[in-house]
Amino acid sequence: MTPMAEALTPSGTTGTTGHLLASLQPLLREWLPRQRWFAGKGRPVTGFTPLAATELLPCEGRLGLYHLLLRVHQPPVLGAPPHPGDCYQLLIGVREALPPRLAPALIGHVTRGPLAGRTVYEALYDPRPAEVLLEALRTQARIGGLRFERDRRQEIRDGLVARLMTAEQSNSSIVYGDTFILKLLRRVVPGVNPDLELPLALARAGCARVPAPTAWLHAELDAQSYALAVLQPFVSGASDGWELALRELAKGEDFVAEARALGRATAEVHSALAQALPTVTLGQAQLRLLVDGMTERLEAAVQAVPALRPYESGLRSAFTALAGLAAEGRTWTAQRIHGDLHLGQCLRPPSGPWSLIDFEGEPARPLAERRLPQPAVRDIAGMLRSFDYAALSASPPAPQWAHGCRAAYCSGYADVTGRDPRTDPVLLRAYETDKAIYEVVYEARHRPDWLPVPLSAVRRLSLPDQEARS
Ligand SMILES: Nc1ncnc2c1ncn2[C@@H]1O[C@H](COP(=O)(O)OP(=O)(O)O)[C@@H](O)[C@H]1O
Numbered sequence: 001m002t003p004m005a006e007a008l009t010p011s012g013t014t015g016t017t018g019h020l021l022a023s024l025q026p027l028l029r030e031w032l033p034r035q036r037w038f039a040g041k042g043r044p045v046t047g048f049t050p051l052a053a054t055e056l057l058p059c060e061g062r063l064g065l066y067h068l069l070l071r072v073h074q075p076p077v078l079g080a081p082p083h084p085g086d087c088y089q090l091l092i093g094v095r096e097a098l099p100p101r102l103a104p105a106l107i108g109h110v111t112r113g114p115l116a117g118r119t120v121y122e123a124l125y126d127p128r129p130a131e132v133l134l135e136a137l138r139t140q141a142r143i144g145g146l147r148f149e150r151d152r153r154q155e156i157r158d159g160l161v162a163r164l165m166t167a168e169q170s171n172s173s174i175v176y177g178d179t180f181i182l183k184l185l186r187r188v189v190p191g192v193n194p195d196l197e198l199p200l201a202l203a204r205a206g207c208a209r210v211p212a213p214t215a216w217l218h219a220e221l222d223a224q225s226y227a228l229a230v231l232q233p234f235v236s237g238a239s240d241g242w243e244l245a246l247r248e249l250a251k252g253e254d255f256v257a258e259a260r261a262l263g264r265a266t267a268e269v270h271s272a273l274a275q276a277l278p279t280v281t282l283g284q285a286q287l288r289l290l291v292d293g294m295t296e297r298l299e300a301a302v303q304a305v306p307a308l309r310p311y312e313s314g315l316r317s318a319f320t321a322l323a324g325l326a327a328e329g330r331t332w333t334a335q336r337i338h339g340d341l342h343l344g345q346c347l348r349p350p351s352g353p354w355s356l357i358d359f360e361g362e363p364a365r366p367l368a369e370r371r372l373p374q375p376a377v378r379d380i381a382g383m384l385r386s387f388d389y390a391a392l393s394a395s396p397p398a399p400q401w402a403h404g405c406r407a408a409y410c411s412g413y414a415d416v417t418g419r420d421p422r423t424d425p426v427l428l429r430a431y432e433t434d435k436a437i438y439e440v441v442y443e444a445r446h447r448p449d450w451l452p453v454p455l456s457a458v459r460r461l462s463l464p465d466q467e468a469r470s
């Protein structure tokens, strides 16, 4: 089966694709908000505008396959300015009937028009459509506005069997054999996506700590480019840092050697990014903006989670201390960083080195902000928070375990860069505080049972005395 080159924009959407889009409207209204990766939870879906609909396999065959970019209309978040709606990437399969193994992929049944009686479903669950995507990447296909591209120096074998990853994630990933993993971004925005940009830059710089992109997909739409997917080598048999840390904690073992190796891995990635991409010096004006942003997030968080109120002034002091150094003329270097580093973003195969993945940054922040150079300490603070999380979610909680990991991680970082992050305590505290506040809001919204974990950090970080905080 070869992909068909039919691409239809909303105004010109005709024939089968037009009927399919009309049939999907009511079905997606129910289905979309239930998806883990749907970012607009809690607000009703009031409608859709298809930005692009591309037929990859025609419905006339046993399996129809459609690539959609849909703008989803929802009422704006309370108090937020009007927003045209987020754009999502969907891969829709159409079959006469779904085999039982695809039951979890069901979106619904078409009741009217030429497709009446057909079943539409989330095609990523189905190996065949997933293989169509790999084949398109392998052959560098151009279908409508879709551009499948690859690094020709890396081989993509055919015949690799596809399976959808079932892990909880913000996007969707397909593993091919044991060789590649394709991450399909779900909520997409125009512009350069750091999840492709940074691994490509690191690969060019010869940094082996990040799986080098093998192929990627983007869409050209109204003179704008949307990054849609990245294919990377699959780190076979790997566990992530969170799993490994919890395993060691359960055995009563420390994680010091691993934490030190992680510190070195982070430092290697930071050094390569600083060489490959521009760095800037943050002077008084930029630091003022940084501190203002942190303070505003604190204020919003206190509104959202009243449990923060008793610590508000102590937390604020972390930011005013940073503002104080800036006012004295202290500057910091900023560079491109990972942006959302935690133990779950670090992979290690049984006897291999650590790799870092998922350079998308915090998905809730605007793309332009995620691509700004920032102090590398921000990533370090994320990892330090993660050791704390692991230790406090163990039974019994093991704060000393976290202490050892945090020290070893900083030492590992210093092994490579010659700079121990602990020698910059004011900046480190400000970033750890900012992250802990973010986590409080995240847990209050998504996992209220976990709220005590970041709250305990908030309590510690709000203390005036540095000794008591560490
Ligand atoms: N190159 C890789 N090799 C092996 N597993 C990977 C690789 N990249 C990602 N994974 C697995 O896929 C999961 C989701 O990937 P991630 O990039 O974090 O997606 P998301 O942004 O959707 O959360 C990771 O937690 C990891 O288990």
Ligand SMILES: O=P(O)(O)O[C@H]1O[C@H](CO)[C@@H](O[C@H]2O[C@H](CO)[C@@H](O)[C@H](O)[C@H]2O)[C@H](O)[C@H]1O
Pocket (backbone or CB within 6 Å): 169, 170, 242, 340, 342, 343, 344, 382, 385, 386, 387, 389, 390, 439, 442
């Ligand atoms: O999955 P994402 O990368 O989008 O990150 C979000 O979810 C994370 C939880 O899955 C959350 O991370 C927090 O919990 C982790 C343990 O589950 C811990 O290792 C992290 O240090 C802690 O921040 C993350 O904050 C959130 O953005």
